Amino acid sequence: MVENLEIKPKVFEYDFEVIYEDEHIAAINKPAGITVSGNKFKTVFNALPYNLKKSKAPDALYKPTPLHRLDNQTSGILLVAKTKTAQIELGKQFSNHTIQKKYCTIVIGKVHASQLINTPIENKLAETNFEIIKVEKSLKYNYLTCLKVFPKTGRTHQIxxxxxSIGHPILGDKLYGNSKTLYKGKGLFLCASEISFLHPKTFKTIHLKIETPTKFISFLNREKRRWNTYNV
Structure with a gap:
């Protein structure tokens, strides 16, 4: 007689910073360079059981499941469902665009005014607001601008x-920039820095925020020092 053996999930032993966790949901700080999910073994999805406690709720999912996407090269807050209720309720909030996400990014050039971009993507509605945080002079790029970005919709690669499309590609973007926009070895300068949503069980507002990545600050400071040194 063949015994029924419990099939254990694939677990990728990779440490994440856990920003928030309870029985129903969790949020991690995803590093750049790792894919959220897919056919590969080394994904966020396969690393979640290594980082999170198993839910004791009656409708606990077999494995904690990411609720949205972040590009491989994008870092920052990733929301995770630990129960079926959380998966359904937060899925509705994402569909209804009631979850508010904020990103921090550095773009090439001098952005002159905060604005709304609503150019359709693949014939679908897409809206992105942004505001200017800081503009720095740069020897290589002439100017760099740090932005806070508020996407209303969630199209693939929207930001x-x-x-x-407005002539300010993100620093390090290989796909939508060009060879001049790359900064060797530093990746894409885009981070999901804040998120606000209603808890799927208590329906209280949860607001999560992380610090701007060190590489953003150190890069802008470096460019400022180089400009001041060589333009005295």
């Missing part, structure tokens, strides 16, 4: 496409 990258929209910013490139």
């Amino acid at each position: 990258r496409i929209h910013l490139a």
